[in-house]
Amino acid sequence: MNTHLFRQHIDINTLKNEVVNACVNDLLIQNYPISKKRDGIHIEKFLHPAIYQYYAAYHAFLNFFTNTLTPPELVEINEDIYMIEACSAIPFKEHSTSKQILRIEFNCIKIEDSILHKLDSKNIFKRRANKIQLQAAYEQIHLLLNEELKKVNSDIDYFNYL
Amino acid sequence: MHSANQILTIKINSENTVIDINPRHHYFVENTRNPEHDKTPLDQIITTQLYEYYLKHKNKMQNNSQLESFPAEILSLENTQHLVQLHFESKIINYNEIENTLYFNFINIENHSEGRSFIGNYAEDKTTEKQLTSAFEQISLLTKENDTWPTEDINFYNKL
Numbered sequence: 039m040n041t042h043l044f045r046q047h048i049d050i051n052t053l054k055n056e057v058v059n060a061c062v063n064d065l066l067i068q069n070y071p072i073s074k075k076r077d078g079i080h081i082e083k084f085l086h087p088a089i090y091q092y093y094a095a096y097h098a099f100l101n102f103f104t105n106t107l108t109p110p111e112l113v114e115i116n117e118d119i120y121m122i123e124a125c126s127a128i129p130f131k132e133h134s135t136s137k138q139i140l141r142i143e144f145n146c147i148k149i150e151d152s153i154l155h156k157l158d159s160k161n162i163f164k165r166r167a168n169k170i171q172l173q174a175a176y177e178q179i180h181l182l183l184n185e186e187l188k189k190v191n192s193d194i195d196y197f198n199y200l
Numbered sequence: 201m202h203s204a205n206q207i208l209t210i211k212i213n214s215e216n217t218v219i220d221i222n223p224r225h226h227y228f229v230e231n232t233r234n235p236e237h238d239k240t241p242l243d244q245i246i247t248t249q250l251y252e253y254y255l256k257h258k259n260k261m262q263n264n265s266q267l268e269s270f271p272a273e274i275l276s277l278e279n280t281q282h283l284v285q286l287h288f289e290s291k292i293i294n295y296n297e298i299e300n301t302l303y304f305n306f307i308n309i310e311n312h313s314e315g316r317s318f319i320g321n322y323a324e325d326k327t328t329e330k331q332l333t334s335a336f337e338q339i340s341l342l343t344k345e346n347d348t349w350p351t352e353d354i355n356f357y358n359k360l
Contacts (some may be wrong), residue, residue, distance in 0.1 A: 042349050043357075044207070044287065044303070044305065045207065045305075060264045107205060107308075109295070109311055109312065109313060110283075110308070110309055110311075110312040110313070111312060111313040111314075112312070112313070112314055113359070121272075121283050121307050121309060121312065122257035123205075123307050124227060132211050145305065145307060147272045147281075147283050147284075147285045147305060147307055148269070148271075148272060148285070149272060150271045150272065152271065153271075153272065153274055156274055157274075157309070157312070157314070158314055160314060161314060164325075165324075165328070168325070168329060168332060169328060170333060171332055172328055172331055172332050175332060175336060175339060176335060178336060178339050179338050179339055181343065182339065182342040182343065183342065186345065189353075192219060193353065193356065
Protein backbone atom coordinates (compact mmCIF):
# COMPACT_ATOMS: atom_id res chain seq x y z
CA MET A 39 0.00 0.00 0.00
CA ASN A 40 1.77 3.11 -1.17
CA THR A 41 -0.80 5.77 -0.51
CA HIS A 42 -0.29 7.70 2.67
CA LEU A 43 -3.36 9.45 3.83
CA PHE A 44 -2.25 11.53 6.72
CA ARG A 45 -4.60 14.32 7.57
CA GLN A 46 -4.51 16.81 4.78
CA HIS A 47 -6.24 20.10 4.29
CA ILE A 48 -7.74 22.44 1.74
CA ASP A 49 -8.40 26.15 2.16
CA ILE A 50 -11.63 27.43 0.69
CA ASN A 51 -12.73 30.96 -0.05
CA THR A 52 -16.30 30.60 1.21
CA LEU A 53 -17.55 33.59 -0.80
CA LYS A 54 -16.84 31.89 -4.12
CA ASN A 55 -16.52 28.30 -2.91
CA GLU A 56 -13.08 28.17 -4.48
CA VAL A 57 -10.02 26.29 -3.29
CA VAL A 58 -7.23 28.77 -2.67
CA ASN A 59 -4.67 26.43 -1.19
CA ALA A 60 -4.40 22.69 -0.80
CA CYS A 61 -2.19 20.04 0.67
CA VAL A 62 -3.96 16.84 -0.25
CA ASN A 63 -3.29 13.36 -1.51
CA ASP A 64 -3.99 12.68 -5.20
CA LEU A 65 -6.75 10.31 -4.19
CA LEU A 66 -8.81 13.09 -2.68
CA ILE A 67 -8.81 15.26 -5.75
CA GLN A 68 -9.64 15.11 -9.41
CA ASN A 69 -6.76 15.48 -11.86
CA TYR A 70 -6.59 19.20 -11.56
CA PRO A 71 -3.19 20.75 -10.82
CA ILE A 72 -3.95 23.68 -8.53
CA SER A 73 -0.43 25.16 -8.75
CA LYS A 74 -0.72 25.75 -12.48
CA LYS A 75 -3.91 27.77 -12.20
CA ARG A 76 -3.86 31.36 -11.05
CA ASP A 77 -7.54 31.51 -10.24
CA GLY A 78 -9.13 29.48 -7.53
CA ILE A 79 -10.82 26.27 -8.53
CA HIS A 80 -14.40 25.57 -7.56
CA ILE A 81 -14.43 23.03 -4.77
CA GLU A 82 -16.70 20.70 -6.75
CA LYS A 83 -14.23 20.54 -9.64
CA PHE A 84 -11.29 20.14 -7.30
CA LEU A 85 -12.34 17.34 -4.99
CA HIS A 86 -12.94 13.74 -6.02
CA PRO A 87 -16.73 13.36 -6.56
CA ALA A 88 -17.10 10.95 -3.64
CA ILE A 89 -15.18 13.26 -1.31
CA TYR A 90 -17.15 16.24 -2.61
CA GLN A 91 -20.44 14.48 -1.83
CA TYR A 92 -19.22 13.98 1.71
CA TYR A 93 -18.07 17.59 1.98
CA ALA A 94 -21.35 18.86 0.50
CA ALA A 95 -23.38 16.84 2.99
CA TYR A 96 -21.55 18.35 5.96
CA HIS A 97 -20.74 21.73 4.44
CA ALA A 98 -23.06 23.68 6.74
CA PHE A 99 -21.81 21.78 9.77
CA LEU A 100 -18.16 22.45 8.88
CA ASN A 101 -18.92 26.13 8.33
CA PHE A 102 -20.66 26.51 11.65
CA PHE A 103 -18.82 24.21 14.04
CA THR A 104 -15.08 24.58 13.75
CA ASN A 105 -12.78 22.04 15.42
CA THR A 106 -15.58 19.49 15.57
CA LEU A 107 -15.41 16.25 13.68
CA THR A 108 -18.03 15.27 11.11
CA PRO A 109 -19.49 11.77 11.46
CA PRO A 110 -17.20 9.23 9.78
CA GLU A 111 -18.47 7.63 6.62
CA LEU A 112 -17.36 4.94 4.19
CA VAL A 113 -16.50 6.20 0.74
CA GLU A 114 -15.45 4.34 -2.37
CA ILE A 115 -12.63 5.81 -4.44
CA ASN A 116 -11.33 3.92 -7.46
CA GLU A 117 -12.73 0.64 -6.07
CA ASP A 118 -10.90 1.14 -2.77
CA ILE A 119 -12.80 1.79 0.41
CA TYR A 120 -11.88 4.52 2.88
CA MET A 121 -13.30 5.69 6.17
CA ILE A 122 -13.36 9.44 6.11
CA GLU A 123 -14.01 12.26 8.56
CA ALA A 124 -13.40 16.00 8.39
CA CYS A 125 -13.04 18.98 10.64
CA SER A 126 -12.74 22.69 9.96
CA ALA A 127 -11.03 25.83 11.13
CA ILE A 128 -11.21 29.45 10.07
CA PRO A 129 -7.64 30.75 9.63
CA PHE A 130 -8.77 34.06 8.11
CA LYS A 131 -11.87 36.18 8.54
CA GLU A 132 -12.50 39.78 7.52
CA HIS A 133 -15.26 41.21 9.66
CA SER A 134 -16.08 44.24 7.50
CA THR A 135 -16.78 42.05 4.48
CA SER A 136 -17.89 38.47 4.44
CA LYS A 137 -14.47 37.31 3.26
CA GLN A 138 -13.48 34.13 4.99
CA ILE A 139 -11.10 31.25 4.45
CA LEU A 140 -12.38 27.91 5.66
CA ARG A 141 -9.79 25.22 6.22
CA ILE A 142 -11.09 21.66 5.91
CA GLU A 143 -8.93 18.87 7.24
CA PHE A 144 -9.70 15.40 5.93
CA ASN A 145 -8.75 12.27 7.79
CA CYS A 146 -8.87 9.06 5.76
CA ILE A 147 -8.07 5.49 6.65
CA LYS A 148 -7.95 2.82 3.98
CA ILE A 149 -10.17 -0.16 4.72
CA GLU A 150 -8.84 -3.54 3.69
CA ASP A 151 -11.28 -6.31 2.76
CA SER A 152 -10.30 -8.20 5.91
CA ILE A 153 -12.16 -5.72 8.12
CA LEU A 154 -14.75 -4.42 5.67
CA HIS A 155 -17.34 -6.97 6.79
CA LYS A 156 -17.04 -5.71 10.36
CA LEU A 157 -18.31 -2.33 9.20
CA ASP A 158 -21.63 -3.64 7.80
CA SER A 159 -21.07 -2.12 4.41
CA LYS A 160 -24.11 -3.62 2.69
CA ASN A 161 -24.02 -1.24 -0.29
CA ILE A 162 -20.41 -2.05 -1.10
CA PHE A 163 -20.90 -5.81 -0.88
CA LYS A 164 -24.05 -5.62 -3.00
CA ARG A 165 -22.22 -3.59 -5.63
CA ARG A 166 -19.35 -6.07 -5.72
CA ALA A 167 -21.73 -9.06 -5.91
CA ASN A 168 -23.60 -7.43 -8.80
CA LYS A 169 -20.38 -6.88 -10.72
CA ILE A 170 -19.27 -10.50 -10.23
CA GLN A 171 -22.72 -11.78 -11.27
CA LEU A 172 -22.66 -9.57 -14.35
CA GLN A 173 -19.27 -10.90 -15.39
CA ALA A 174 -20.43 -14.49 -14.88
CA ALA A 175 -23.64 -13.82 -16.84
CA TYR A 176 -21.67 -12.38 -19.77
CA GLU A 177 -19.37 -15.41 -19.73
CA GLN A 178 -22.41 -17.71 -19.78
CA ILE A 179 -23.90 -15.81 -22.72
CA HIS A 180 -20.61 -16.11 -24.55
CA LEU A 181 -20.53 -19.89 -23.94
CA LEU A 182 -24.15 -20.35 -25.06
CA LEU A 183 -23.53 -18.32 -28.21
CA ASN A 184 -20.45 -20.43 -28.97
CA GLU A 185 -22.48 -23.62 -28.58
CA GLU A 186 -25.15 -22.31 -30.92
CA LEU A 187 -22.53 -21.31 -33.44
CA LYS A 188 -21.10 -24.82 -33.34
CA LYS A 189 -24.55 -26.31 -34.01
CA VAL A 190 -25.22 -23.94 -36.90
CA ASN A 191 -21.84 -24.82 -38.39
CA SER A 192 -22.46 -28.55 -38.02
CA ASP A 193 -25.88 -28.13 -39.72
CA ILE A 194 -24.25 -26.22 -42.56
CA ASP A 195 -21.59 -28.94 -42.90
CA TYR A 196 -24.27 -31.64 -42.99
CA PHE A 197 -26.29 -29.65 -45.52
CA ASN A 198 -23.22 -29.27 -47.74
CA TYR A 199 -22.51 -32.99 -47.41
CA LEU A 200 -26.02 -33.80 -48.60
CA MET B 201 -11.75 17.45 19.41
CA HIS B 202 -11.34 14.24 21.41
CA SER B 203 -7.76 13.15 22.04
CA ALA B 204 -8.48 9.75 20.46
CA ASN B 205 -8.81 11.44 17.08
CA GLN B 206 -5.37 13.00 17.25
CA ILE B 207 -2.46 11.33 15.48
CA LEU B 208 -0.29 9.61 18.08
CA THR B 209 3.38 9.99 17.13
CA ILE B 210 5.89 7.81 18.94
CA LYS B 211 9.62 7.73 18.36
CA ILE B 212 11.38 4.56 19.45
CA ASN B 213 14.93 3.32 19.23
CA SER B 214 16.09 -0.10 18.07
CA GLU B 215 15.60 -1.48 21.59
CA ASN B 216 11.91 -0.62 21.44
CA THR B 217 12.34 2.11 24.04
CA VAL B 218 10.30 5.26 23.68
CA ILE B 219 12.35 8.39 22.91
CA ASP B 220 9.49 10.77 22.36
CA ILE B 221 5.72 10.74 22.35
CA ASN B 222 3.23 13.29 21.09
CA PRO B 223 0.64 14.08 22.37
CA ARG B 224 1.53 12.82 25.81
CA HIS B 225 -2.11 12.72 26.89
CA HIS B 226 -3.90 10.50 24.46
CA TYR B 227 -6.78 8.06 24.76
CA PHE B 228 -4.47 5.18 23.83
CA VAL B 229 -1.59 6.22 26.09
CA GLU B 230 -1.61 4.66 29.53
CA ASN B 231 1.64 5.88 30.98
CA THR B 232 2.18 9.62 30.76
CA ARG B 233 5.58 9.73 32.47
CA ASN B 234 8.35 11.47 30.60
CA PRO B 235 9.69 8.71 28.35
CA GLU B 236 12.97 10.52 27.71
CA HIS B 237 13.95 10.27 31.35
CA ASP B 238 12.42 6.92 32.12
CA LYS B 239 13.53 4.98 29.04
CA THR B 240 10.23 3.18 29.14
CA PRO B 241 9.57 0.27 26.77
CA LEU B 242 6.78 0.86 24.28
CA ASP B 243 4.48 -1.80 25.75
CA GLN B 244 4.38 0.11 29.04
CA ILE B 245 3.37 3.37 27.38
CA ILE B 246 0.50 2.50 25.06
CA THR B 247 -2.58 0.35 25.67
CA THR B 248 -2.26 -3.41 25.25
CA GLN B 249 -4.53 -3.50 22.21
CA LEU B 250 -2.57 -0.82 20.41
CA TYR B 251 0.70 -2.59 21.27
CA GLU B 252 -0.68 -5.90 19.96
CA TYR B 253 -1.67 -4.17 16.72
CA TYR B 254 1.86 -2.74 16.44
CA LEU B 255 3.41 -6.17 17.13
CA LYS B 256 1.44 -7.71 14.27
CA HIS B 257 3.27 -5.49 11.81
CA LYS B 258 6.58 -5.04 13.59
CA ASN B 259 8.33 -7.75 11.59
CA LYS B 260 7.39 -6.10 8.31
CA MET B 261 9.00 -2.81 9.26
CA GLN B 262 12.24 -2.21 7.42
CA ASN B 263 15.15 -0.17 8.64
CA ASN B 264 15.82 3.11 6.91
CA SER B 265 12.47 3.03 5.14
CA GLN B 266 10.47 6.01 4.09
CA LEU B 267 6.88 6.32 5.17
CA GLU B 268 5.14 2.93 5.03
CA SER B 269 1.51 2.18 5.83
CA PHE B 270 0.06 -0.94 7.39
CA PRO B 271 -3.49 -2.31 7.19
CA ALA B 272 -5.99 -0.64 9.50
CA GLU B 273 -7.72 -2.48 12.31
CA ILE B 274 -10.65 -1.92 14.61
CA LEU B 275 -9.74 -1.52 18.28
CA SER B 276 -12.25 -1.27 21.06
CA LEU B 277 -11.40 0.77 24.13
CA GLU B 278 -13.94 1.37 26.92
CA ASN B 279 -16.70 0.12 24.61
CA THR B 280 -15.81 2.65 21.93
CA GLN B 281 -14.68 1.39 18.57
CA HIS B 282 -11.77 3.07 16.85
CA LEU B 283 -10.31 2.48 13.46
CA VAL B 284 -6.55 2.70 13.67
CA GLN B 285 -3.92 2.73 10.98
CA LEU B 286 -0.19 2.60 11.56
CA HIS B 287 2.27 4.51 9.41
CA PHE B 288 5.96 3.95 9.95
CA GLU B 289 9.19 5.72 9.16
CA SER B 290 12.74 4.63 9.96
CA LYS B 291 15.97 6.60 10.04
CA ILE B 292 19.53 5.40 10.61
CA ILE B 293 21.13 7.87 13.04
CA ASN B 294 24.57 6.30 13.22
CA TYR B 295 26.30 2.94 13.17
CA ASN B 296 24.51 1.71 16.29
CA GLU B 297 21.34 3.73 16.37
CA ILE B 298 18.12 3.51 14.44
CA GLU B 299 15.23 5.84 15.12
CA ASN B 300 11.79 4.58 14.21
CA THR B 301 8.74 6.81 14.14
CA LEU B 302 5.29 5.32 14.53
CA TYR B 303 2.27 7.34 13.49
CA PHE B 304 -1.03 5.95 14.72
CA ASN B 305 -3.96 7.56 12.94
CA PHE B 306 -7.40 7.13 14.52
CA ILE B 307 -11.05 7.53 13.59
CA ASN B 308 -13.75 6.99 16.17
CA ILE B 309 -16.23 4.82 14.26
CA GLU B 310 -18.84 4.43 16.96
CA ASN B 311 -21.44 6.34 14.94
CA HIS B 312 -20.09 5.80 11.48
CA SER B 313 -22.31 5.68 8.45
CA GLU B 314 -22.16 2.87 5.91
CA GLY B 315 -21.96 5.42 3.14
CA ARG B 316 -24.58 7.25 1.16
CA SER B 317 -25.67 6.37 -2.35
CA PHE B 318 -23.35 8.80 -4.03
CA ILE B 319 -24.68 10.20 -7.28
CA GLY B 320 -21.94 8.57 -9.36
CA ASN B 321 -22.25 5.24 -7.60
CA TYR B 322 -26.03 5.33 -7.69
CA ALA B 323 -26.07 5.80 -11.47
CA GLU B 324 -23.43 3.11 -11.85
CA ASP B 325 -25.39 0.72 -9.61
CA LYS B 326 -28.56 1.27 -11.63
CA THR B 327 -26.67 0.61 -14.90
CA THR B 328 -25.15 -2.59 -13.49
CA GLU B 329 -28.57 -3.77 -12.27
CA LYS B 330 -30.14 -3.09 -15.70
CA GLN B 331 -27.27 -4.83 -17.47
CA LEU B 332 -27.62 -7.78 -15.12
CA THR B 333 -31.37 -8.08 -15.78
CA SER B 334 -30.89 -7.96 -19.55
CA ALA B 335 -28.02 -10.47 -19.33
CA PHE B 336 -30.24 -12.91 -17.42
CA GLU B 337 -33.04 -12.41 -19.99
CA GLN B 338 -30.58 -13.13 -22.77
CA ILE B 339 -29.36 -16.28 -21.00
CA SER B 340 -32.93 -17.48 -20.55
CA LEU B 341 -33.68 -16.82 -24.26
CA LEU B 342 -30.52 -18.60 -25.39
CA THR B 343 -31.25 -21.55 -23.11
CA LYS B 344 -34.78 -21.83 -24.51
CA GLU B 345 -33.36 -21.69 -28.02
CA ASN B 346 -30.93 -24.44 -27.07
CA ASP B 347 -33.87 -26.58 -25.95
CA THR B 348 -35.65 -26.15 -29.30
CA TRP B 349 -32.55 -26.85 -31.37
CA PRO B 350 -32.76 -30.70 -31.32
CA THR B 351 -36.44 -30.57 -32.43
CA GLU B 352 -35.61 -28.15 -35.21
CA ASP B 353 -32.66 -30.29 -36.25
CA ILE B 354 -34.85 -33.44 -36.44
CA ASN B 355 -37.48 -31.57 -38.49
CA PHE B 356 -34.75 -30.34 -40.79
CA TYR B 357 -33.28 -33.81 -41.27
CA ASN B 358 -36.72 -35.30 -41.85
CA LYS B 359 -37.40 -32.74 -44.55
CA LEU B 360 -34.19 -33.70 -46.28
